[in-house]
Amino acid sequence: MELFDLYLALFLAFLKIGLFGFGGGYAMLPLIQHEVVETHNWITVADFTDIVAISQTTPGPIAFNSATYIGYTAVTEMGFSSFQGIFGSAVCTLAVSIPSLIIMTVVCAFFARLNNNPWMRASLSILKPAVIGLIAAAALMLVNRYNFVDYKSWIIFGAVFLASYKKVDPILLILFSGVAGLILY
Incomplete structure (x- = not known):
């Protein structure tokens, strides 16, 4: 060829x-x-x-x-x-x-023309909760018995859940996760 x-x-x-x-x-x-x-x-x-x-x-x-x-x-x-x-x-x-x-x-050119249109704003405001719902549904689909088979999985889930609320530095979270993975697995 x-x-x-x-x-x-x-x-x-x-x-x-x-x-x-x-x-x-x-x-x-x-x-x-x-x-x-x-x-x-x-x-x-x-x-x-x-x-x-x-x-x-x-x-x-x-x-x-x-x-x-x-x-x-x-x-x-x-x-x-x-x-x-x-x-x-x-x-x-x-x-x-x-x-x-x-x-x-x-799409951006079309959206720029309709940005101040009240119908467009209403449509987008209706879509925001739907997007949040889709993201939540995707997250909940990951919470099943295949992903949480033992206590170690629950410990990691709890640590990540708490870290997301405490605004932990991502670099520290990655390092901590690596150490936890070495210890637990």
Whole structure:
């Protein structure tokens, strides 16, 4: 495969992922896997699993991190240089972000026109409690018997719950959690 053809295929695949991947990064993972593993065979399932793990640990949205890593890996696995792989990363990251950028630009322009409209303000004020409810529902879904199997889980839950009310420094919380993990597990 020619390098330009590979770049074009990567761009179109990630443009499609960015356009049809609703629901955020984790909701996009099956679509990303379908495109890069099953349709184009750019990477293996094992590589995809590694990419997801790496993308979770690096800062930024998982879809962008995955696109960046997949672009590099797909190009270098085809025998091209590391520099060409870096350009493949840029192509994939740009392609996955273009749909969001265009949609948000249009929505912001539309919203700016209607910002002072009383109907728009009423609609947004109605949505605020709904958003809070959705976030609370997602949090409550995590509180189940599979996540709290022993006393250690309850200790960690209680400590995090208390820390959220006491405004503990996040760095200290991370360090404390690491030490607690070493001791308890």
